[in-house]
Amino acid sequence: MAEPKFDVLGIGNAIVDVIATAEEDFLVREGLIKGSMRLIETDEAERLYGAMGQAVQTSGGCAGNTAAGVASFGGRAAFIGKVADDGLGRVYRHDMHALGIDFETKPLIGGEPTARSMILITPDGERTMNTYLGAAQLLSPDDIDEAAVGAARITYLEGYLWDRPQAKAAFRKAAKVAHAAGRKVSLTLSDSFCVDRFRDEFLGLIRDGSVDVLFANLAELHALYQTADLDTAISALRADARIAAVTAGADGAFVISRENVEVVPAYPVERIVDTTGAGDLFAAGFLYGLAHGTPLATAAKLGHLAAGEVIGHIGPRPAVSLKGLAQQAGLHIE
Amino acid sequence: MAEPKFDVLGIGNAIVDVIATAEEDFLVREGLIKGSMRLIETDEAERLYGAMGQAVQTSGGCAGNTAAGVASFGGRAAFIGKVADDGLGRVYRHDMHALGIDFETKPLIGGEPTARSMILITPDGERTMNTYLGAAQLLSPDDIDEAAVGAARITYLEGYLWDRPQAKAAFRKAAKVAHAAGRKVSLTLSDSFCVDRFRDEFLGLIRDGSVDVLFANLAELHALYQTADLDTAISALRADARIAAVTAGADGAFVISRENVEVVPAYPVERIVDTTGAGDLFAAGFLYGLAHGTPLATAAKLGHLAAGEVIGHIGPRPAVSLKGLAQQAGLHIE
Numbered sequence: 163m164a165e166p167k168f169d170v171l172g173i174g175n176a177i178v179d180v181i182a183t184a185e186e187d188f189l190v191r192e193g194l195i196k197g198s199m200r201l202i203e204t205d206e207a208e209r210l211y212g213a214m215g216q217a218v219q220t221s222g223g224c225a226g227n228t229a230a231g232v233a234s235f236g237g238r239a240a241f242i243g244k245v246a247d248d249g250l251g252r253v254y255r256h257d258m259h260a261l262g263i264d265f266e267t268k269p270l271i272g273g274e275p276t277a278r279s280m281i282l283i284t285p286d287g288e289r290t291m292n293t294y295l296g297a298a299q300l301l302s303p304d305d306i307d308e309a310a311v312g313a314a315r316i317t318y319l320e321g322y323l324w325d326r327p328q329a330k331a332a333f334r335k336a337a338k339v340a341h342a343a344g345r346k347v348s349l350t351l352s353d354s355f356c357v358d359r360f361r362d363e364f365l366g367l368i369r370d371g372s373v374d375v376l377f378a379n380l381a382e383l384h385a386l387y388q389t390a391d392l393d394t395a396i397s398a399l400r401a402d403a404r405i406a407a408v409t410a411g412a413d414g415a416f417v418i419s420r421e422n423v424e425v426v427p428a429y430p431v432e433r434i435v436d437t438t439g440a441g442d443l444f445a446a447g448f449l450y451g452l453a454h455g456t457p458l459a460t461a462a463k464l465g466h467l468a469a470g471e472v473i474g475h476i477g478p479r480p481a482v483s484l485k486g487l488a489q490q491a492g493l494h495i496e
Numbered sequence: 497m498a499e500p501k502f503d504v505l506g507i508g509n510a511i512v513d514v515i516a517t518a519e520e521d522f523l524v525r526e527g528l529i530k531g532s533m534r535l536i537e538t539d540e541a542e543r544l545y546g547a548m549g550q551a552v553q554t555s556g557g558c559a560g561n562t563a564a565g566v567a568s569f570g571g572r573a574a575f576i577g578k579v580a581d582d583g584l585g586r587v588y589r590h591d592m593h594a595l596g597i598d599f600e601t602k603p604l605i606g607g608e609p610t611a612r613s614m615i616l617i618t619p620d621g622e623r624t625m626n627t628y629l630g631a632a633q634l635l636s637p638d639d640i641d642e643a644a645v646g647a648a649r650i651t652y653l654e655g656y657l658w659d660r661p662q663a664k665a666a667f668r669k670a671a672k673v674a675h676a677a678g679r680k681v682s683l684t685l686s687d688s689f690c691v692d693r694f695r696d697e698f699l700g701l702i703r704d705g706s707v708d709v710l711f712a713n714l715a716e717l718h719a720l721y722q723t724a725d726l727d728t729a730i731s732a733l734r735a736d737a738r739i740a741a742v743t744a745g746a747d748g749a750f751v752i753s754r755e756n757v758e759v760v761p762a763y764p765v766e767r768i769v770d771t772t773g774a775g776d777l778f779a780a781g782f783l784y785g786l787a788h789g790t791p792l793a794t795a796a797k798l799g800h801l802a803a804g805e806v807i808g809h810i811g812p813r814p815a816v817s818l819k820g821l822a823q824q825a826g827l828h829i830e
Contacts, residue, residue: 182594183815216564216591218811219553230550257550261514476810477552481517486551 167244169237169453173336175223175298175322176243177277178250179478182215184282189290196284199291199353201325207294210280212240221257222279222478224320224352227439231446233261234484237453240310246297250276267305270297287434287473290325299326303335311336312343315453318445321352324360337372348375350445357385368402375452376406377445383408396423407462409444415465417458426462429470439478443468453496464493497521503571503787505648507670508559509632509656510577511611513812516549518616518746523624524576530618533625533658533687541628544614555591556812558654559685561773565780565802567595570819571787574598574644580631584610601639604631621768621807633660645670646677649787655686658694660811671706682709691719702736710740711779711787717742730757741796743778749799751792760796763804773812777802788829798827
């Protein structure tokens with residue numbers, strides 16, 4: 163097997179984030195569930211944009227953010243996702259290339275515009291996402307670059323892809339190609355409502371070995387096993403998954419393998435400004451560690467380091483070099 | 497004279513900022529002068545965008561930022577500036593309206609795109625701007641809403657408008673309309689290279705009474721009077737200007753009137769992340785104070801408060817309510 167060209171290949175919705183602060187009562191008035199992601203259509207996107215405050219536009223998307231994190235650690239990252247041939251699509255492509263990420267997916271011509279997610283940041287730093295998928299949902303199996311997937315140690319997929327039939331087919335193809343090439347497949351459950359929509363299918367992927375490394379937060383874990391009891395959920399996940407990392411905010415992460423369940427504490431965080439990208443960046447650190455053969459606990463520490471950086475400022479991607487932070491923390495990997 | 501509808505009406509280039517961090521050596525390689533603003537054309541804009549890092553897009557522009565600051569203090573603000581009928585133009589309009597700013601200038605249809613400024617933030621927090629003016633430079637005298645200018649206590653104009661003939665004509669018309677209505681006119685010199693380009697004309701405006709309130713930083717003041725000696729420059733300005741505020745970074749500001757020169761110290765700042773908008777927000781606080789009849793020193797304190805907030809984060813506009821900050825600092829104005 164050839165030496166892999168990429169540490170991590172992310173596949174997901176290519177989304178530009180439109181970020182504004184909002185008070186709690188704005189969420190109440192709009193009937194929004196804090197911390198969740200909902201899909202919206204054009205009319206609602208226009209209406210909500212008109213109602214929300216002054217915003218900042220920046221490239222985002224779950225797997226895209228993870229690829230950005232891997233690149234920031236000094237890893238070799240690639241991304242597959244669909245943008246339109248429009249202004250926001252050019253912004254997205256620019257940002258990926260500026261980070262040194264391999265991103266060659268052809269843009270959608272003459273169809274729906276590039277996806278955007280209107281993200282409302284409440285004073286507690288929590289984010290509530292309202293996503294118009296646009297071109298992103300037209301990611302299709304034809305967009306899956308088999309050579310790239312075969313050349314990546316780990317292919318990382320978003321649960322969000324499951325929301326649209328073509329993207330889901332692309333997801334399945336990528337997982338198959340990766341395993342056929344002897345590579346690993348990783349999945350993030352993305353969101354507890356996403357888990358509610360596709361629980362059985364996600365459990366199937368985990369149980370049948372389609373997924374080697376699973377990411378979830380506590381809400382997603384509870385949604386997956388439909389239990390409020392953490393021990394029950396952890397035990398169930400341990401029986402089903404090969405490797406899993408369950409993030410628990412300030413309490414750190416549960417790192418789960420068939421042999422062991424370990425709690426890896428998070429680093430203290432000075433202040434939480436915007437939690438957008440926290441899970442994506444945890445995954446970036448964890449996968450970067452795994453790709454370089456670190457123990458699972460070290461990989462989780464790299465994840466905490468990256469998540470801790472991204473929640474300290476507005477925006478879902480690192481503002482400083484994660485490689486530098488890892489060196490300072492004594493976690494540098496050559 | 498009717499009670500003014502607006503505290504401050506800003507007229508300037510309507511620009512979307514494209515902000516990325518950059519190392520010092522990037523500026524050296526690109527031949528850029530740190531802290532300055534240069535105008536670039538389409539080809540150079542494309543090339544530089546390709547070379548710069550992952551960016552954040554957000555509404556900016558000198559007078560637009562000042563209007564945003566006035567609104568954040570709870571003041572009544574209006575803005576006149578030209579965007580195109582494109583994606584960035586819609587972002588700009590949305591952001592102004594979201595802040596409660598009156599902004600009714602008709603967009604440019606089928607011409608050049610909305611202006612953008614590529615802003616490089618070096619590790620010391622200094623910003624270096626590369627501006628493609630696009631639609632903004634087509635602001636014309638027809639765009640000057642005479643009723644709005646007549647209904648504003650202070651009309652605030654950017655020196656940058658002087659770079660294009662139509663915008664300059666619009667500037668002259670606005671100043672004339674304001675004075676005819678018994679209102680005040682304020683000018684910011686914008687940039688030391690801008691002063692180099694238009695020194696005699698700016699001095700003419702200050703000396704002939706076209707400008708009631710002048711803003712400059714130290715570099716602009718030295719450029720205006722072509723002297724390295726601060727006392728000489730301050731004395732010259734005192735003889736020429738009615739009211740002037742000269743910002744001196746951490747050293748505070750010189751507040752200059754015919755009667756007096758006073759140094760108003762700045763508030764201590766925890767950390768400098770991005771100086772973009774510092775001068776614009778100082779002007780916002782100062783003008784908000786003047787519009788509400790505060791002493792000049794109090795107006796300068798409001799200016800320092802606003803500038804101190806905006807340099808603590810990425811982006812040229814306040815991230816929190818300046819009204820709230822002013823209340824905490826005991827500077828609240830009913």
